[in-house]
Amino acid sequence: MESAIPEHLRTTRTRHRRIPDDYAPPYPSFVARHKPGVARVVMAYFGVQARDASSKAAGEALAWITTCFESDAGPTHWDRARYIDEAGFSNIVTVAYWDDRAKFDGWFPTARDGWTGDRRALDGVGTFIEVLYPSVEGYETLFSSLGRPEGIAVLADGMSGEVQEHAYWGGMRDRIPLSQTSELAPAGAARAIRDGARIRVIPHDNLCLIRSGQDWVDTEASERNMYLGDVEPVLREGMDFLRDEGRSIGCYANRYMTVTAPDGRPIEKSYGMSWWKSLAALERWAESHPTHVRIFGAAMKYLSTLGPAAKLRLYHEVTVARTDEAFFEYFDCHPQTGMLNAVQRADTA
Amino acid sequence: MESAIPEHLRTTRTRHRRIPDDYAPPYPSFVARHKPGVARVVMAYFGVQARDASSKAAGEALAWITTCFESDAGPTHWDRARYIDEAGFSNIVTVAYWDDRAKFDGWFPTARDGWTGDRRALDGVGTFIEVLYPSVEGYETLFSSLGRPEGIAVLADGMSGEVQEHAYWGGMRDRIPLSQTSELAPAGAARAIRDGARIRVIPHDNLCLIRSGQDWVDTEASERNMYLGDVEPVLREGMDFLRDEGRSIGCYANRYMTVTAPDGRPIEKSYGMSWWKSLAALERWAESHPTHVRIFGAAMKYLSTLGPAAKLRLYHEVTVARTDEAFFEYFDCHPQTGMLNAVQRADTA
Structure with missing residues (x-):
């Protein structure tokens, strides 16, 4: 049993964990371990928004960003997924990961210019960029x-052994190294800067992002039926609540995404990604909303019972970012897109 | 909105609450407020254990302790309840409350002597005393x-306004004033001292007691059906788990009690009382055991929806006690009785 916080990121605490030192979780879980030399990572979401996901314009946009990824300074890993949003638009989101901020900074200007910027040549689709570069x-x-690592974990040096801080409410916070000394409270106010069809959003401090995924590729008959019949509908209900009513509880946006293969066909993986006013708001939803409480209860029971025999794979990554660790830009997107929900009006640049 | 911790018990924190300062609970709850002059209270459980609860010996025992309560130094409030334990015995438990330790100390020796002590004249029944006198x-x-206050709250000066620290996991801990500076971790080991048929248990530090009650006296048709049909069976399942399997997770004993009227007939109130190795162990069960998670989820939904219209009344009291704030004595009780479960063997006095 080891701490989710690696040795080199441990510091003198001013804030306590929620569990006693002798806490033993009821089933195993693991975290990604980067090399100690990695100081900062980049999680960059490139979105295409269109009435018709199979349109020529959408296809060209996806082909263009894919080509950008192939440059030397491109991401170490990326994946693509899609969903239909609350306004009826298809959103195809390509997520790219770096573990070298300087490399990303060298790569990004061209991609930004072509996606949401001055040299944009993507007609007929809305586009957006949502990036965090947390320490x-x-x-x-x-x-x-x-x-089978996913997301930022694909870039890791490897995975931990069994970690202690999980399977209790508060584990998420306790796994974030900054929680040793910070409440991770939001500060300041998000604002928007409008420049024609392009809107930049400057978020408040300690904005929170969760990407939380499911992978049922390896499940067989009975487990697959259980996931698709019992778990997925409850998960979907929770995702729909966040999408439609999340604003009232501090969730700016939620996307329940179906992962796609390179040829665009859906594969048996999904993830929810959501932007939150604070880690605390995410905690409150997770702990008290009936749909998520049921999901957590089901997962606890499922993983405690099946243990390593479970073929369903669950993972998530949760980030709390400072204002200067985030970049948001929306071009010709509808007003309920992503972090546009966090701002009341857009100042003209 | 006010803190559950009254002004005069607030201190410079070394440990944080689990919620941000702007947290707003989804429904109201209240706490008992003692006069600032009250420094310590006494919660004393007097149990009778018999194969036949209606036996002459059991009746005489109950009459005797009731008479003791009527003395000038007797408790300010008491109630009585019963349950059938895991060994098939009826246990009739009379709980008495004081808010003046000196008064209790003057009263207790005679009651102890007659209940579990040298002048015991209660033939044919087991008896036990379980007392906490926490600050x-x-x-x-x-x-x-x-x-409608219950338990220790009957002795309070009154009730608070709506408090902030509730309706989230960790609220229980955050309401205990000592949690401002202490982890409330258990320390040391419980031990037993045997003296013939009488066994005294000296608990470890920071033993935890919860009394958690339900009162459906005022409910009408549909709400009553919902409580008895949907909530109570789930509650009972959780209570049975703690009674039968609690030892594996740090619950020494659990009694799911039916409150009785002065004439011994059941009334529409019940409570669970359980002894725990630590507050943390109680937290883990409450947060992760499917039956309690379902109870919490149902209560959240129920109280959020009905609000003040709900006629079902819920309450609890949770205490963490030092070794020198507790007294346990068992006379001729079976070995699975209460805190006897906390000790492996009894040393001879």
């Missing part, structure tokens, strides 16, 4: 099994 | 409604 103290991961 | 920093209460 390694500012985020955490969690995996129910080994062998 | 007001060492316990908390919570009520879903005003107007």
Whole structure:
């Protein structure tokens, strides 16, 4: 048993964990471990928004960003997924990961210019960029099994052994190294800067992002039926609540995404990604909303019972970012897109 | 909105609450407020254990302790309840409350002597005494409604306004004043001292007691059906788990009690009382055991929806006690009785 916080990120605490030192979780979970030399990572979401996801314009946009990724300074890993949003638009989101901020900074200007900027040549689609570049103290991961990393964990040096800080409410916070000394409270106000069809959003401090995924590729008959019949509908209900009513509880936006193969066809993986006013708001929803409480209860029971025999894979990554660790830009997107929900009006640049 | 911790018990924190300062609970709850002059209270459980609860010996025992209560130094409030334990015995438990330790200390020796001590004249029944006398920093209460205090709250000067620290996991801990500076971790080991048929248990530090009650006296048709049909069976399942399997998770004993009227007939109130190795162990069970998670989820939904219209009343009191704030004595009780479960063997006095 080891701490989710690696040795080199441990510091003198001013804030306590929620569990006693002898706490033993009821089932195993694991976290991604970067090399100690990694100080900061980049999680960059490139979105295409269109009435018709199979349109020529959408296809060209996806092909263009894919080409950008292939440059030397491109991401170490990326994946693509889609969903239909509350306004009826298809959103195809390509998420790219770096563990070298300087490399990203060298790569990004061209991609930004072509996606939401001055040299934009993507007609007929809305586009957006949502990027966090947190220090390694500012985020955490969690995996129910080994062998198939997702998201930022694909870039890691490897996975931990069984960690202690999980399977209780508050584990998410306790796994973030900054929680050793910070409440991670939001500060300031998000604001928007409008420049024609392009809107930049400057978020408040300690904005929170969660990407939380499911992978049922390996499940067989009975487990697959259980996931699709019992778990997924409850998960979907929770995702719909956040999408439609999340604003009232501090969730700016939620996307329940279906992961796609390179040819665009759906594969048996999904993830929810949501932007939150604070880690605390995410905690309150997770702990008290009936749909998520049921999901948590089901997962506890499921993983405690099946243990390593479970073929369903669950993971998430949760980040708390400072204002200067985030970049948001929306071009010709509808007003309920992502972090546009966090601002009341857009100042003209 | 006010803190559950009254002004005069607030201190410079070394440990944080689990919620941000702007947290707003989804429904109201209230706590008991003692006069600032009250420094310590006494919660004394006097149990009778018999194969036949209606036996002459059991009746005589109950009459005897009732007479003791009527003396000038007797408790300010008491109630009586019963349950059938895991070994098939009826246990009739009379709980008495004082808010003056000196008064209790003057009263107790005679009651102890007659109940479990040298002048014991109660033939044919087992008897036990389980007492905590915590400082007001060492316990908390919570009520879903005003107007009918129970337990220690009957002795209070009154009830608070709506408090902030509730309706989230960790609220129980955050309401205990000592949590401002202490982890409330258990320390040391419980031990037993045997003296013939009488066994004294000296608990470890920071033993935890919860009394958690339900009162459906005022409910009408549909709400009553919902409580008895949907909530109570789930509650009972959780209570049965703690009674039968609690030892594995740090619950020494659990009694799911039916409150009785002075004539011994059951009334529409019940409570669970359980002894725990630590507050942390109680937290873990409450947060992760499917039956309690379902109870919490149901209560959240129920109280958020009905609000003040709910006629079901819920309350609890939770205490963390030092070794020198507790007294346990068992006379001719079976080995699975109460805190006898906390000790492996009894040393001979």
